[in-house]
Amino acid sequence: MAVMITDLCINCDACIDECPATAIVSVDDAPLETEFTYVKPEKCIECVDSTVPKCVDVCPTEGAIVWDMPYTAEFNDYYLGRNEEGIYAIRVHKKQGIFSPEKKPKPFRESIPMDAREAHEPVEI
Numbered sequence: 157m158a159v160m161i162t163d164l165c166i167n168c169d170a171c172i173d174e175c176p177a178t179a180i181v182s183v184d185d186a187p188l189e190t191e192f193t194y195v196k197p198e199k200c201i202e203c204v205d206s207t208v209p210k211c212v213d214v215c216p217t218e219g220a221i222v223w224d225m226p227y228t229a230e231f232n233d234y235y236l237g238r239n240e241e242g243i244y245a246i247r248v249h250k251k252q253g254i255f256s257p258e259k260k261p262k263p264f265r266e267s268i269p270m271d272a273r274e275a276h277e278p279v280e281i
């Protein structure tokens with residue numbers, strides 16, 4: 157990630173079409189059992205080329221979208237752990253294996269402090 161969607165989400169799915177990375181999927185299309193719209197951490201680019209994360213820009217529910225750690229090699233173990241816990245379901249490619257942060261790092265917003273990410277603070281715009 158990235159950003160993640162919390163249980164404050166009302167499943168309006170307004171964010172799905174706004175994502176430039178096609179990282180967001182509805183409950184029915186999610187790669188794991190979830191009650192809420194899901195962000196694929198292996199795809200989220202934190203909208204680094206935009207002034208604000210586009211999902212948050214359209215979300216009607218304050219606090220539904222929060223920060224998670226950068227999807228980079230430094231956080232490889234973190235994401236693989238979250239994957240094992242069933243919080244994420246990172247894509248597994250037939251030939252290339254799991255699209256881990258080590259293998260497929262993503263851009264992230266350097267301006268977001270690590271403690272805000274660790275605390276899963278809401279993404280504010």
Ligand code: SF4
Binds near residue numbers: 177199200203
């Ligand atoms: S921050 Fe941007 S890339 Fe990430 S899920 Fe939201 S809209 Fe998609």
Ligand code: SF4
Binds near residue numbers: 172193214
């Ligand atoms: S826009 Fe907000 S409330 Fe609607 S599905 Fe996305 S995260 Fe959930």
